[in-house]
Amino acid sequence: MRKSLLYTLLTISALVMFFPILYAFSVSFMTSEDIANRQIVPTNPTLANYYDVLQSVPILHYLMNSFIVASTATLGMLIVSSLAAFIFAFIPFRGRQAVFLLFISTLLIPWEATMIPNFLTIQSLGWMNNYLALTVPFFALAFGTFLLRQHFKTVPMELYEASRVEGLSHFQFFYKVVVPYAKTSFVTLGIFGFLTTWNMYLWPLLVTTNDTVRTVQIGLRRLQADEVATNWGLVMAGVILVIVPTLILLAAGQKQLQKGLTKGAVK
Amino acid sequence: MKQAEELPRRVETVDEAVKRYRIPSSRSFWQKTVNYRTALLYLLPSLLLFGVFMFYPMFYSLYLSFFFTDAQGDPTTFVGFENYAYLWESASFRRSVLVTIIFVLLTVPASVILALFLALLANEKLRGIGWYRTIFASTLGMSVAASAVIWLFMFHPTTGVLNAALQALQLPAVSWLQDSTMALISISITTIWMNTGFSFLILLGGLQNIDEHLYESARIDGAGYFYQLRRITVPMLSPTLFFIITITFINAFQSFGQVDILTGGGPAEATNLIIYSIYREAFIYYQFGPASAMAIVLFAAVLLLTLLQFKFGERKVHYQ
Numbered sequence: 304m305r306k307s308l309l310y311t312l313l314t315i316s317a318l319v320m321f322f323p324i325l326y327a328f329s330v331s332f333m334t335s336e337d338i339a340n341r342q343i344v345p346t347n348p349t350l351a352n353y354y355d356v357l358q359s360v361p362i363l364h365y366l367m368n369s370f371i372v373a374s375t376a377t378l379g380m381l382i383v384s385s386l387a388a389f390i391f392a393f394i395p396f397r398g399r400q401a402v403f404l405l406f407i408s409t410l411l412i413p414w415e416a417t418m419i420p421n422f423l424t425i426q427s428l429g430w431m432n433n434y435l436a437l438t439v440p441f442f443a444l445a446f447g448t449f450l451l452r453q454h455f456k457t458v459p460m461e462l463y464e465a466s467r468v469e470g471l472s473h474f475q476f477f478y479k480v481v482v483p484y485a486k487t488s489f490v491t492l493g494i495f496g497f498l499t500t501w502n503m504y505l506w507p508l509l510v511t512t513n514d515t516v517r518t519v520q521i522g523l524r525r526l527q528a529d530e531v532a533t534n535w536g537l538v539m540a541g542v543i544l545v546i547v548p549t550l551i552l553l554a555a556g557q558k559q560l561q562k563g564l565t566k567g568a569v570k
Numbered sequence: 571m572k573q574a575e576e577l578p579r580r581v582e583t584v585d586e587a588v589k590r591y592r593i594p595s596s597r598s599f600w601q602k603t604v605n606y607r608t609a610l611l612y613l614l615p616s617l618l619l620f621g622v623f624m625f626y627p628m629f630y631s632l633y634l635s636f637f638f639t640d641a642q643g644d645p646t647t648f649v650g651f652e653n654y655a656y657l658w659e660s661a662s663f664r665r666s667v668l669v670t671i672i673f674v675l676l677t678v679p680a681s682v683i684l685a686l687f688l689a690l691l692a693n694e695k696l697r698g699i700g701w702y703r704t705i706f707a708s709t710l711g712m713s714v715a716a717s718a719v720i721w722l723f724m725f726h727p728t729t730g731v732l733n734a735a736l737q738a739l740q741l742p743a744v745s746w747l748q749d750s751t752m753a754l755i756s757i758s759i760t761t762i763w764m765n766t767g768f769s770f771l772i773l774l775g776g777l778q779n780i781d782e783h784l785y786e787s788a789r790i791d792g793a794g795y796f797y798q799l800r801r802i803t804v805p806m807l808s809p810t811l812f813f814i815i816t817i818t819f820i821n822a823f824q825s826f827g828q829v830d831i832l833t834g835g836g837p838a839e840a841t842n843l844i845i846y847s848i849y850r851e852a853f854i855y856y857q858f859g860p861a862s863a864m865a866i867v868l869f870a871a872v873l874l875l876t877l878l879q880f881k882f883g884e885r886k887v888h889y890q
Contacts, residue, residue: 306696313691317705320688320766324708326731327720341734383619386612394612396605402613409624411876415824415845416869419634419852419862420627423643443619473608502713504827505845509853520715524831527719535723542716553711554704557771561707565775565810 324546331539338535352540359530361514362541365522366548368434369501372518376438377496381489384447389477391448392455393463409445415505422509436510437518441500447492450563454488455481491563494556501549519545628869634862641856653863663864665839666847669754673843674822676758677765681818682811684762685769690803692770693777703774710767714827721760722747722832750840753833757841760828765821769814776810777803812883816876823872844868 330338331352333345356362391403421440430436458481466476482489504520511517526541553560635653637645657663688706692699709717724731725746733743746756784802793801804811826845829835835842835850842850844864852861 309691309694309696313696313699313702316688316691317702320763321705321708323717323720323724323763324712326724327716330723338729341729341731343731383615387616390609390612394605394609396609399609402609402617406616406620409620411873412624412628413820413824413869413872415826415848416631416865416872417624417627418848419643419858419865420630421623422853423630424622424627426643440619440623443616443623448616498711502715504714504830505849508830520713520827523713523715523719527722527831535726535729538719539723542719546712546716549711549713550708553707557704557707560710561771561775564772565779 324550327539327542327546330536331543333536335534335536352534352536353544355534356526356537356540356544359537360522360526360541362519362522362526362544364514365517365519366544368516369519370548371434372437372503372507372516373497373501375434376441376500377493379438379442380444380447380496381493383442384444384492385451385482385489387443387448388451388455389473389481391452392458393476393481394473406445406448418505418509425510430510432511432513432515434516437503437507437516438500440506444496447496450492451485451488454485458484487559488563490556490559494552494560495564497552498549631862631865631869634858635866637859639856639858643856643858645859649859653859654867656860657863657867662839662842663847666842666844669840669842670823670844673754673758673761673825674819676755677761677822678815678818680758681762681765681769682815685766685773685814686811688766688770689773689777690799692774706770707767709764710771712764712767714764715831717764718760718828718831721756721763721828725756725832747833748837750837753837753841757825757828757832760832761822761825764828765818769818772814773807773810776807780806812879815883816879819875819879820872823868 326343329344332348332350333342334347334349334351337345337347387406391399425431425436428435430439462480462484463476466480471479501518502520503518507518507521508524511521523541523545527538530538634643634645636648636650637653638647638649639645692703692706723729727733727743727745727748730746732746736743745752747753780803784806785798788798788802824845825843826849829841829843829846830849833841835846845868848861848864848868851857851864
């Protein structure tokens with residue numbers, strides 16, 4: 304009794320929550336007659352929309368840009384954050400607490416409050432329409448530093464001492480012991496970083512003025528503005544191409560992400 | 571001579587004794603500062619980037635907010651608080667603040683309650699629960715651009731599926747994005763949907779961390795589902811809930827993409843959320859001075875709200 308009630312609630316919720324995504328998927332295979340008739344399922348499924356979207360905008364180029372940007376930003380984030388986290392977990396020095404507070408204080412600065420000077424900085428560095436503008440500012444991340452530090456702190460002190468006795472340098476200890484030990488936190492932060500940078504919207508809108516490094520999110524905006532009046536099927540085909548990579552990543556890494564983020568959030 | 575030797579010796583001070591008995595350190599200054607040098611080296615990338623892209627721009631925003639600028643964003647004339655006075659006078663800015671507050675009230679409680687509801691459902695141990703969890707978390711993988719474009723189509727007055735559904739139920743069609751009251755609600759619905767994935771995932775993690783034994787003993791005592799929910803789940807989950815509320819709050823203040831795609835701030839500025847108005851002021855009208863003043867107001871508001879939440883929220887939170 305209780306079980307069937309739960310399944311009913313779960314199924315209804317799942318249908319409601321997933322409906323927009325399923326619907327977009329369905330529309331992407333529809334002919335324009337189906338769309339005009341407000342069909343839910345395509346009566347005559349066609350791949351024409353996918354073919355057309357690849358012809359009308361350089362969507363593969365945008366996808367490639369997004370891949371480059373999201374992977375570079377994620378890798379940079381992992382390296383920069385883990386270096387800082389290593390210090391906060393293992394290397395005591397006078398004033399460390401103050402530096403740590405400085406890191407915390409960045410959480411209080413909404414990114415949008417700094418976007419005007421950042422935009423001017425990017426212009427004066429000559430980084431407009433350059434991958435650097437889309438990646439470098441996101442390398443340092445207080446959240447990532449905390450998440451990794453929490454995990455680093457669980458490395459047994461004996462391992463640290465043993466590594467000193469063995470004559471390992473700090474850096475050798477870092478990449479031979481600490482990084483493998485905290486692998487799961489790196490995966491969590493990696494998935495999180497990739498999702499957030501892949502989905503960035505406002506910043507790429509500001510620092511890209513042509514197609515060279517424009518990411519797929521901004522491509523979608525352009526596609527929507529150009530084609531909305533005429534061809535919804537084509538726009539939805541574009542949407543599906545954009546969301547498939549992150550949905551797959553999320554489905555694969557969901558458990559990991561849930562465990563890792565909860566740890567970082569609460570402890 | 572002998573007498574002189576017998577004169578009482580001057581008493582040695584502690585410092586002198588320490589100096590006399592200390593074994594000369596084999597560690598040089600270079601070795602003693604090894605931790606400082608390591609720390610500096612490893613922290614340098616973070617500190618440099620925070621400096622250039624966080625702290626410097628924060629102060630530069632403040633600086634710019636006291637100036638008129640040219641179209642390149644270079645300050646030209648110092649005007650004191652005139653930009654702030656301009657904002658205070660501006661009906662458009664006041665509207666924007668009001669709209670943002672309403673938007674926050676519409677989205678934050680609804681997002682958190684919906685996510686909590688889904689997390690409670692998905693925390694049950696049932697066959698196939700993994701699939702439901704993946705579906706509930708799916709909006710975390712949805713970008714704001716993709717989500718907004720899908721909802722734009724669903725809100726479409728004639729071909730949209732929402733009005734089709736209303737028509738099937740014999741209800742009148744709604745102007746989802748064309749009516750100024752409805753537009754803000756429509757944007758809120760989109761935002762709540764987008765927020766759910768992340769909040770759900772975090773809350774589910776929080777639920778799974780609660781000790782099973784608490785429920786077992788409650789069941790033995792004959793406590794019902796809602797009693798357990800009120801007395802065990804919510805208190806034990808409160809740190810996670812508190813975290814999610816804070817994050818959702820800050821996210822709501824920073825919403826931009828859905829406004830840009832769904833309404834462009836309209837109709838009649840009814841959905842001109844604060845970030846959108848900063849964007850318009852700075853990057854469409856090139857008014858960097860007033861835009862910076864808005865950014866400072868936003869910063870102050872977020873700071874104040876975060877501190878208030880920590881001051882009052884922390885007390886009600888139960889930590890294990």
